[in-house]
Amino acid sequence: MRALIMRFLKPLFYIIVFILAANQPARAALNEKLIQRGVDLTLNMRFEQAIALFDSLIREYPQDPAGYFLKSAVYFWMYTQDVRMADVAEQFEKISDQGIEAAEKQLEKNEEDLDAKFFLGAIYGNLGRYYIMNSSWIKAYWYGKEGKDLLEEIVEADPEYYNAYLGLGIYHYYADILPGVIKMLSYILGIEGDKKKGLEELKLAISKGSFVKSEARFFLAMTYMYFEYNYLRARDLWAKLARAYPENTFFILSQARCEMYMNDYPAALQLYKKALARKDARLKFAMNRAHYFVGQIYFKMNRFGEAVEHYKLAVKNIPPKDGKRHWIYAWGMVHLGESYEMLGNRAKAEQCYRDVAGKEEIYAYMQGAVKNARQRLQNPLTWFDKQLIYARNYRETQKLDSALVVLNRLKEEIDSGRYVDKKNEFFYNLGLVYLKKGRTSEAIALFKKILAEQPEEPDWLLPYTHYQIGNAYLRLNKKEAARAHYERAGESDNPRLRIQVNRALDHL
Known part of the structure; x- marks a missing residue:
């Protein structure tokens, strides 16, 4: 709490x-x-x-x-x-x-x-x-x-x-x-x-x-x-503050984070590198956070070797706080392991996962990282998992056509009855691409396939599917249908999703 x-x-x-x-x-x-x-x-x-x-x-x-x-x-x-x-x-x-x-x-x-x-x-x-x-x-x-x-x-x-x-x-x-x-x-x-x-x-x-x-x-x-979630206004304010106080690294980092929320990863990367170049020894955790987010950016760009280097710097020399591991360390090690797996180095990935999976001194709210690490140890990334990651990254970096190329290749596998346990995550990712490309009805149809299955894992999938259906119906100006799905999404215990849902409901 x-x-x-x-x-x-x-x-x-x-x-x-x-x-x-x-x-x-x-x-x-x-x-x-x-x-x-x-x-x-x-x-x-x-x-x-x-x-x-x-x-x-x-x-x-x-x-x-x-x-x-x-x-x-x-x-x-x-x-x-x-x-x-x-x-x-x-x-x-x-x-x-x-x-x-x-x-x-x-x-x-x-x-x-x-x-x-x-x-x-x-x-x-x-x-x-x-x-x-x-x-x-x-x-x-x-x-x-x-x-x-x-x-x-x-x-x-x-x-x-x-x-x-x-x-x-x-x-x-x-x-x-x-x-x-x-x-x-x-x-x-x-x-x-x-x-x-x-x-x-x-x-x-x-x-x-x-x-x-x-x-x-x-x-x-x-x-x-x-x-x-008004990122345009936020970005303008951060830029103004950064110009007024050019030596304030936190204003630069905050502007960079805002650019990430807007999926402008090249702009965010430039700002993070500007902050990191200062090498301010007073700002230990801020610099670790910056490396963590740069690692995320490179991962989303499918540049996994560079992601590895920054995740390693993110987790380097982070002392425990109140005797417990910092969130940067926990999630940084998990993402470092995932980056190694994308590069085909399962042995190093397992070392990273074990480092987190066996830790009990991590804050309770970081148990998600522990759970993720334990799942990764038990279930190595398959070819399908890796392709899905490529597709998701293409989508998040606005390379929608590249995302569709990968997803259409995966669709052949799903249609052939293979990778059945991954089909709901596949439907979700394909639905998001369709939604971004304006193929709203097709997106809704895919999201409803997920609802029909009622999958328990991953635990984020159902509430976010309801949220995305709400977004889709809103595009079609079907406000009551949108409201119903937003309200279902709002039952989630994810605080960030609840805020997004409340904002969406406020604007109906």
Whole structure:
């Protein structure tokens, strides 16, 4: 369950790290240009320089909470990104405590000081997310609720305190879309979900906020990419952020991931290589992730030798986290094994599969990798499996005619009564190609063959088949038929599929 929470909340960890006061006259003594310079340094990943600059603010204005918050936010940003610098977590906690003390003293003098409330709420918000990351749920609840309440007090007192709408928008959006226990947690915190309101609040922060514009754009890009599935808008936002902060490797990596979602693999590959060329030793896991996704790209391009090299780099020197294997290691080894199999090296593939199949210290949510590895050990890739992989890769890289050539060859095998156990996966892949080529009725007919069989394995096949039938019926403007299949797909326990289904239902 912790993994599910982290899957949905981690984008928040990246976001609310520099929520500054919009009404600066109350803090006119602070040098706004100096503050903006510090924010820009941080977003360009010049952390040491940003810390030094905010230290100068603290020395000049030791009673003002702004400097403490800004400095703590640098450490929080580094912590959420796994930046390898000494004592990051310890420094974040220490400086946050100092900021809380400074803000509370300001409020003792003037309980209506909105800026002091804002910085206090911002520090509470970061501490809440920090404790979620560390599974300290009681602390996370307390700090999260305090931070949210302060934001509401601010906008109630001054509706034009525009930067406060960034934090409120994030809360309102996530409380509406997150499933299960996370939504229940939002309810406990007293946060009403309203994603439309959240998006409007976010846009208000972008248009009328002061120092939060880049952070608001960042969140909007994350939202469009991971939850709204509006990849065109997300790509434009990532590109704008990357131009504004060219030294921020994470913006480049995020743009690359967006290009992958849009199946523009050449563009994604170029961006990942740009990030990898920087060889930033501070960003160990980010670089491993980049190699992992480059491995995926080369695999999808049917360039398995190059995929092997990047998967090897992806799993290299990844230390256990909390005594358990990282997901990059688990899935990286599985995909490395598959790449070796595609190259005809079953012996090396088995070594990779065994490394994962025998591990019990992998996080529970990575048991899919363990299951996959064990299946691969028992069932080597057949000629048919490999051809199906070629066809799928051609389809995903938009080489539909090449995909059809391979699939038509496989159809002869299926029609001859061979590879019966693979026919449903074959129907699914051929159906997707037909759907992309506009042969919608033929696609539906193939998908319905799968439904008639009701296969139990692979476990993803039935829900995704319902989802694709829903997409097909929607193309034919048969909305009620589409709705019925979307609802069946939504019964899946796959969180990503459920989000896709909910989005599809919202647009019916």
